[in-house]
Amino acid sequence: xxIARQIGLYVFATALFYAGITHFMYDHGFAQMLPSWVPxxxxxxxxxxxxxxxxxxLLVFPQTRRAAxxxxxxxxxxxxxxxxxxxxxxxxxxxxxxxxxTALWIRLLFQPLLIWWVLVVSKDSKEx
Numbered sequence: 271x272x273i274a275r276q277i278g279l280y281v282f283a284t285a286l287f288y289a290g291i292t293h294f295m296y297d298h299g300f301a302q303m304l305p306s307w308v309p310x311x312x313x314x315x316x317x318x319x320x321x322x323x324x325x326x327x328l329l330v331f332p333q334t335r336r337a338a339x340x341x342x343x344x345x346x347x348x349x350x351x352x353x354x355x356x357x358x359x360x361x362x363x364x365x366x367x368x369x370x371x372t373a374l375w376i377r378l379l380f381q382p383l384l385i386w387w388v389l390v391v392s393k394d395s396k397e398x
Contacts, residue, residue: 279329284326297312299364300315346385350381354378357374
């Protein structure tokens, strides 16, 4: 189980780091996922991208892994409303011109799975 959790940890951290990169590649697409009343949309997109990089790196180090797991779970919960907004208003994935409405709702439903995943893989092996 320890090997599977370690693989899961590195897959998650890599995906999170890549997600941070996409915030700079598709910044305007991510900004569309925020309601019109939200100010400084691009700055928020860039800060969330940098946050994803930082969290991904902190997940890799055993000394910071558990705290980073909790912080990542909280981060995923905090950004969840953007996915909810995108699903309700049919805003496509940031890298796409259009996205199937069903896919938008499925993406929203994956957020709890990601939260569970990071909490499991960041758990100290002595706690199991």
